[in-house]
Amino acid sequence: MHRHAAATDIDAMLRQVLRDVLGLSAERVADFTPETGLFGHLPELDSMAVAGLLTEVEDRIGIVIEDDEVDGEMLESYGALLAFVQAKRG
Amino acid sequence: MIAAWPSPAGEEYALSFDRGRAHRVLVLPAWFDESNKLRRFTCEVMRRLDGAGIDSFLPDLPGCNESQARLEEQSLASWRTEAAEASAYFAATHLLALRAAATIAPDELAGWRYAPLAGTSQLRALLRARVISSREAGRDENRDALLAEGRARGLELGGYRLGAAMIADLESAELAPAPRQRDIAQGDLGGAGLWLRAEPDHDPRQADALAAIIAMDLLA
Numbered sequence: 001m002h003r004h005a006a007a008t009d010i011d012a013m014l015r016q017v018l019r020d021v022l023g024l025s026a027e028r029v030a031d032f033t034p035e036t037g038l039f040g041h042l043p044e045l046d047s048m049a050v051a052g053l054l055t056e057v058e059d060r061i062g063i064v065i066e067d068d069e070v071d072g073e074m075l076e077s078y079g080a081l082l083a084f085v086q087a088k089r090g
Numbered sequence: 091m092i093a094a095w096p097s098p099a100g101e102e103y104a105l106s107f108d109r110g111r112a113h114r115v116l117v118l119p120a121w122f123d124e125s126n127k128l129r130r131f132t133c134e135v136m137r138r139l140d141g142a143g144i145d146s147f148l149p150d151l152p153g154c155n156e157s158q159a160r161l162e163e164q165s166l167a168s169w170r171t172e173a174a175e176a177s178a179y180f181a182a183t184h185l186l187a188l189r190a191a192a193t194i195a196p197d198e199l200a201g202w203r204y205a206p207l208a209g210t211s212q213l214r215a216l217l218r219a220r221v222i223s224s225r226e227a228g229r230d231e232n233r234d235a236l237l238a239e240g241r242a243r244g245l246e247l248g249g250y251r252l253g254a255a256m257i258a259d260l261e262s263a264e265l266a267p268a269p270r271q272r273d274i275a276q277g278d279l280g281g282a283g284l285w286l287r288a289e290p291d292h293d294p295r296q297a298d299a300l301a302a303i304i305a306m307d308l309l310a
Binding site: 017019020021022023039040042044045046047048049050051052053054055056067068070071072075 | 214215217220221223232282283287289
């Protein structure tokens with residue numbers, strides 16, 4: 001059912017996963033910009049939370065993320081993570 | 091309240107709501123990091139069951155929470171034995187297994203598996219977290235090499251020191267069908283699973299929803 005998700009759907013889905021992981025309000029997450037810092041910027045977002053986040057993204061949009069694709073750059077900002085997921089989604 | 095009981099691994103503690111009622115639910119907790127994230131949720135579900143006239147028991151798994159046993163010496167077999175012995179000791183009539191605990195749930199007990207997770211998926215998440223934190227620290231680790239080391243000598247994952255036997259067990263632990271147990275998906279509770287939260291959090295509506303499903307099944 002996610003086969004033809006548009007770029008905007010992936011943006012919305014990723015914001016929802018971040019809401020679920022960070023326990024933030026919809027308003028807070030709607031304010032995320034491509035520059036909003038994630039891993040290394042939000043102290044509560046530790047490696048375990050990031051691992052859960054990536055697994056949830058895999059489940060919700062039906063992609064597989066290999067460990068060697070995961071690096072600090074991709075996780076550093078909202079924009080970088082979104083670009084990665086959109087590229088994976090093709 | 092807290093009950094001590096003579097488990098196969100030595101004296102262990104269990105959170106217990108025991109008023110000698112007809113329905114007695116053995117609650118098997120989520121594992122590792124997820125157990126911390128879901129601890130309050132689990133206790134709140136038990137409180138609600140108590141209010142609905144249902145007894146419940148939450149034993150510590152050997153090597154976890156207050157247990158004096160060494161986690162490194164545990165395996166899925168030792169946890170399965172513990173679950174079966176706890177079921178007998180507390181005279182459980184039903185079972186609620188949270189997340190990966192579905193992997194060690196005694197087949198013969200009727201009950202529920204909440205958002206069940208295969209042991210192999212749990213291991214995958216732990217390895218992924220370890221790889222991410224190593225990369226962040228500038229160490230290049232990968233899953234295959236970590237697994238090989240884990241199978242030989244055990245491995246520290248997410249602050250938990252797992253022995254070689256547990257690593258090997260988890261690697262091949264798929265979710266078996268459990269005809270007597272009903273799976274409850276996170277979607278049935280509404281909202282996102284609390285194990286996803288970066289910091290432990292609580293959502294009373296989710297605890298209400300899970301307790302209501304169990305109470306309706308038992309008391310209908």
